[in-house]
Amino acid sequence: MQTYKKFQEHLANELASIRSAGLYKAEKIIASPQSVTITLQSGQQALNFCANNYLGLSDNKELIAAACKAMESRGYGMSSVRFICGSQDLHKELEAAIAQFFGTEDTILYAACFDANGGVFEPLLDENDAIISDALNHASIIDGVRLCKAVRYRYANADMQDLEAQLQAAQAQRFRLIVTDGVFSMDGNVAPLDKIHALAEKYNAMVMVDESHSAGVVGKTGRGATEEFNLRGKVEILTGTLGKAFGGAIGGFTTGKKEIIDMLRQRSRPYLFSNSLPPAVVGAGIYTFRHLESSNVLQEKLHGNTGYFIGKMQQAGFDVKPSQSAICAVMLYDAKLSQDMAGRLLEEGIYVTGFYYPVVPKGQARIRIQISAAHERAQLDKCIQAFIKVGGELGVLKK
Numbered sequence: 001m002q003t004y005k006k007f008q009e010h011l012a013n014e015l016a017s018i019r020s021a022g023l024y025k026a027e028k029i030i031a032s033p034q035s036v037t038i039t040l041q042s043g044q045q046a047l048n049f050c051a052n053n054y055l056g057l058s059d060n061k062e063l064i065a066a067a068c069k070a071m072e073s074r075g076y077g078m079s080s081v082r083f084i085c086g087s088q089d090l091h092k093e094l095e096a097a098i099a100q101f102f103g104t105e106d107t108i109l110y111a112a113c114f115d116a117n118g119g120v121f122e123p124l125l126d127e128n129d130a131i132i133s134d135a136l137n138h139a140s141i142i143d144g145v146r147l148c149k150a151v152r153y154r155y156a157n158a159d160m161q162d163l164e165a166q167l168q169a170a171q172a173q174r175f176r177l178i179v180t181d182g183v184f185s186m187d188g189n190v191a192p193l194d195k196i197h198a199l200a201e202k203y204n205a206m207v208m209v210d211e212s213h214s215a216g217v218v219g220k221t222g223r224g225a226t227e228e229f230n231l232r233g234k235v236e237i238l239t240g241t242l243g244k245a246f247g248g249a250i251g252g253f254t255t256g257k258k259e260i261i262d263m264l265r266q267r268s269r270p271y272l273f274s275n276s277l278p279p280a281v282v283g284a285g286i287y288t289f290r291h292l293e294s295s296n297v298l299q300e301k302l303h304g305n306t307g308y309f310i311g312k313m314q315q316a317g318f319d320v321k322p323s324q325s326a327i328c329a330v331m332l333y334d335a336k337l338s339q340d341m342a343g344r345l346l347e348e349g350i351y352v353t354g355f356y357y358p359v360v361p362k363g364q365a366r367i368r369i370q371i372s373a374a375h376e377r378a379q380l381d382k383c384i385q386a387f388i389k390v391g392g393e394l395g396v397l398k399k
């Protein structure tokens with residue numbers, strides 16, 4: 001009792017300091033399915049421009065039907081990890097479909113990409129080896145690397161000179177693995193995989209790409225960063241999520257060389273010690289990859305939308321980060337301005353989020369817009385008009 005009282009005080013103080021620094025994260029509650037048009041708890045309707053719903057599949061009727069069908073035929077939950085009694089035919093089907101999509105040899109499913117990244121390094125590499133990681137890699141990669149005994153090297157974001165220097169230093173180790181996000185989520189830039197792959201060849205390194213924000217989005221048919229640079233099947237390890245372009249529910253995967261996946265099934269801790277994905281999620285995943293195998297309509301619409309939107313925003317005079325993805329970062333630099341602007345945009349019916357330190361570097365506050373294949377031209381135009389109106393009021397447009 002007395003112990004908790006002290007701890008409670010400690011937490012209350014910490015929380016108060018988070019609040020007073022303006023860094024307290026409050027959840028905004030949606031009372032409708034995830035979609036382009038959402039209803040907030042207040043009853044207000046808004047156009048959503050900040051979901052990872054790149055292909056618009058989050059509320060797709062056929063996907064929901066596939067999930068229901070799988071749940072009816074295979075049940076609700078697995079009550080087991082994969083290797084005890086938690087593997088159904090559907091899991092194997094989804095793993096094969098993901099390998100086909102990326103042109104890889106085999107796939108292992110996880111509860112989330114956070115787990116895929118958390119469980120990929122430690123079983124494969126040890127203190128004799130080196131991991132060379134981009135400074136802007138996702139938090140789950142950073143955590144995964146921490147769990148592994150390999151020697152760590154870090155290079156500045158997409159900086160090939162720095163990568164080369166780190167690779168030279170890492171010649172001291174036995175095996176080398178370069179790790180990068182496919183798309184960096186705060187800026188929208190694509191990792192220069194052609195150059196990374198060339199340096200890997202030169203310095204005898206393997207490559208791992210986290211395709212979470214690039215899969216379904218980047219590349220002519222949305223196969224990700226490896227498609228963009230003609231490297232399908234040539235990268236040893238890919239990780240990705242089912243929680244973004246591919247329906248947005250939950251689930252992650254590692255896909256790549258056969259022996260690597262086989263070793264992960266033997267030793268990857270989040271795979272061995274965490275529950276199997278439920279049949280509904282797996283059934284919907286199979287539907288998604290089959291559908292994307294048969295048609296590129298969604299990817300093409302997304303590419304059209306993205307080009308149109310970013311072009312119009314630049315024309316309007318916004319300071320937009322160069323992007324090769326469906327992410328459009330409107331730079332505002334000032335944290336408070338990013339919050340004020342997002343608040344004003346919501347009043348105009350546009351739902352976006354302002355990001356500031358520590359999510360992005362200090363003095364680099366921005367609003368990140370995410371485009372979806374589900375956005376119609378008129379909705380993109382409404383968003384652009386709202387940005388111009390509010391941006392004008394707040395004086396953020398370049399003359």
Ligand SMILES: *Cc1c(COP(=O)(O)O)cnc(C)c1O
Pocket residue numbers: 111112113114115117138140181185210211212213240241242243250251252
């Ligand atoms: C979103 C994301 C993840 C986490 O994926 P989950 O499946 O939601 O755990 C991992 N890596 C990158 C690069 C991401 O963008």
